[in-house]
Amino acid sequence: MLIQLKDLILQREARTILGGVNLSIAEGEHWVILGRNGSGKTTLLEMMTGYMFPTSGTIDLLGNRYGECDVREVRKQIGYISQSMVEKLTLRDPVWEVVATGEYAFLRFYQEIDPAVREKALALLNEVGLAHTAEQPLGTLSQGERKKVLLARALMSDPRILIMDEPCAGLDLYEREKLLADLGRLSERDIAVIYVTHHMEEIISMFTHVAIVREGVIASAGPKRDVLTDEILSRAYDWPVAVEWSHGRPWIRATASGGEQG
Ligand SMILES: Nc1ncnc2c1ncn2[C@@H]1O[C@H](COP(=O)(O)OP(=O)(O)OP(=O)(O)O)[C@@H](O)[C@H]1O
Numbered sequence: 001m002l003i004q005l006k007d008l009i010l011q012r013e014a015r016t017i018l019g020g021v022n023l024s025i026a027e028g029e030h031w032v033i034l035g036r037n038g039s040g041k042t043t044l045l046e047m048m049t050g051y052m053f054p055t056s057g058t059i060d061l062l063g064n065r066y067g068e069c070d071v072r073e074v075r076k077q078i079g080y081i082s083q084s085m086v087e088k089l090t091l092r093d094p095v096w097e098v099v100a101t102g103e104y105a106f107l108r109f110y111q112e113i114d115p116a117v118r119e120k121a122l123a124l125l126n127e128v129g130l131a132h133t134a135e136q137p138l139g140t141l142s143q144g145e146r147k148k149v150l151l152a153r154a155l156m157s158d159p160r161i162l163i164m165d166e167p168c169a170g171l172d173l174y175e176r177e178k179l180l181a182d183l184g185r186l187s188e189r190d191i192a193v194i195y196v197t198h199h200m201e202e203i204i205s206m207f208t209h210v211a212i213v214r215e216g217v218i219a220s221a222g223p224k225r226d227v228l229t230d231e232i233l234s235r236a237y238d239w240p241v242a243v244e245w246s247h248g249r250p251w252i253r254a255t256a257s258g259g260e261q262g
Pocket residue numbers: 012017035036037038039040041042043044
């Protein structure tokens with residue numbers, strides 16, 4: 001098992017944020033996590049990355065149990081892409097340096113960079129189609145390009161697991177499709193992807209499984225075709241919806257209009 005979450009409970013003050021989460025992610029699977037705002041998706045990712053600890057329950061990642069191992073060592077095998085990550089990067093740093101820092105666990109360099117690390121950063125930039133931006137300050141790149149830089153950065157340490165929290169948020173259709181294409185190519189690598197989104201159409205064919213979080217518990221989890229049904233999704237979103245599959249991707253349609261009167 002790559003990741004095993006058992007009976008995770010997280011209590012803050014009087015609130016139960018996670019109410020007993022169980023989830024197993026095996027080798028060769030790529031998961032999407034769906035759920036309404038505030039259902040607990042980001043909290044789950046923060047637990048998997050060891051940035052938050054549960055009130056009770058266990059988290060095993062690549063055979064390491066959090067609380068009984070050096071979390072920093074485990075984290076080296078995880079690439080994590082989130083909005084808070086973007087905000088921590090320095091916009092005036094050259095793009096290749098931003099990518100290269102992914103080799104280490106820190107955000108900026110204060111010493112000479114190993115030429116081999118630079119070469120690797122440039123190769124990864126090339127893979128995401130951004131080789132030409134290597135010397136530009138990060139701040140001169142579009143939002144979509146910045147997300148690709150983050151993807152390249154996350155791959156620097158050759159992680160076994162890549163965790164992404166809404167990487168396509170704020171991207172236009174073109175930028176989104178380009179990022180998803182880069183992501184799709186990851187299935188050639190030995191890397192498991194865990195991906196949080198609000199947008200069903202981002203569930204590209206590489207994804208094998210879906211988990212739905214609802215009010216701090218897993219409402220449904222399994223192979224994507226079993227989970228992405230009209231019934232399960234209508235319950236998950238508290239709204240009548242219908243799913244259609246096109247080019248191997250699910251598309252969701254609200255079957256009652258929020259704009260209709262009375
Ligand atoms: N440190 C905290 N203290 C108290 N409540 C918290 C804390 N962290 C998260 N929460 C609450 O836990 C719930 C789950 O938050 P989380 O960010 O995991 O949701 P989410 O599913 O990622 O939401 P979104 O889709 O809006 O990003 C929210 O109601 C949030 O307000």
